[in-house]
Amino acid sequence: MNVITRKRGVAGLALVGTATMLLAGCAAAPEEGDAAKSVDYKACAVSDEGSWNDKSFNEAAYEGLMKAKKDLGVKTLDAESSSTDDFEPNLSQMVDGNCDIIFGVGFNLIDAINAAAVENPDDHFVTIDGYVADESTKNLKPIVYSMNESSYLAGYLAAAYSTTKVVGTYGGLQIDAVTDFMTGFYSGAKAYEEETGEAVTVLGWDPAAKTGLFTDGFGDSEGAKSISAGQIAQDADVIFPVAGGLFSATSEAINESGKDVVFIGVDKDIAVTSPEYADQVLTSVLKKMTDAVYDVISEQVDGAEFSGEPYVGTLENKGTDLADFGAFDSKISDETKAKLDELKAGIIAGDIKPLG
Secondary structure (H helix, E strand, O other): OOOOOOOOOOOOOOOOOOOOOOHHHOOOOOOOOOOOOOOOOEEEEEEEEOOOOOOOHHHHHHHHHHHHHHHHOOEEEEEEEOOHHHHHHHHHHHHHOOOOEEEEEOHHHHHHHHHHHHHOOOOOEEEEOOOOOOOOOOOEEEEEEOHHHHHHHHHHHHHHHOOOOEEEEEEOOOOHHHHHHHHHHHHHHHHHHHHHOOOOEEEOEEOOOOEEOEOOOOOOHHHHHHHHHHHHHOOOOEEEEEOHHHHHHHHHHHHHHOOOOEEEEEEOOHHHHOHHHHHHEEEEEEEOHHHHHHHHHHHHHOOOOOOOOOEEEOOOOOOEEEOOOHHHHHHOOHHHHHHHHHHHHHHHHOOOOOOO
């Protein structure tokens, strides 16, 4: 991989890294109507496939970049990737653009951003849903999430809400950042089964065998629709698509089935960001990338020292959670809501350990 190399010194502009950086520590936003003063700092980002307006993880990260631009006065530069072939040239563009920090969004960028970090040791990189391949690489910080925790809650909710006691899931790709959701979902649904004695069938993922249903990427609408239709035909009445914006294909399959089926969103609160689907969204499993991106930039603008230590989003630090139940709030019993609160507290306390 031939990433363009640019070496520079960075004086006083750095970032604090901790394994469990709290999201609540954002700098106060300017009063409405005020504009943040421009600062000598440039934050940059490269998207995964799917574009910045994918209504999912790319968009969530981009909103963090834009929030930092508005509230902190940083300069920004970004590049969209339409395919994996774009990763290397897009990262090279950021390196060439005198960026103080470069975010690579998505698991698929791992190889490219690790290579860029090695070839540009004076630049600071952040990989979202990625990892540092070489422990000696100190200028690459991973932002990762324990999505099995919030997905466990979603699985329990799905099983409690389902009338058929058949729930389904599928992924955009069989990668850890996707299957972590699916395993948590499976684990939560089976927790309901164990507690109530009522059998629950989970379609689309077997965490023990590590086999399941996946599309040919996050742009495979046809595959997502086919999988969703197949699960509906097997009586699934709650579907958990862990596939970025492909929830739209699940919705289409639901509409064509004529059945009373709902789905659970991922990454963002889909009922809010895509209100046209609100009447089908039971809840969403939130991966709060907007907050994480903003906080990483804010810490560095404030002069903290860069660290390659990972940020890990959990239920405890509010890096992940379930969204509100929206149109379905009245359809979820107080007993189920109380149980979800109990399960959440148990996970935070370490008493409940979701599969993942």
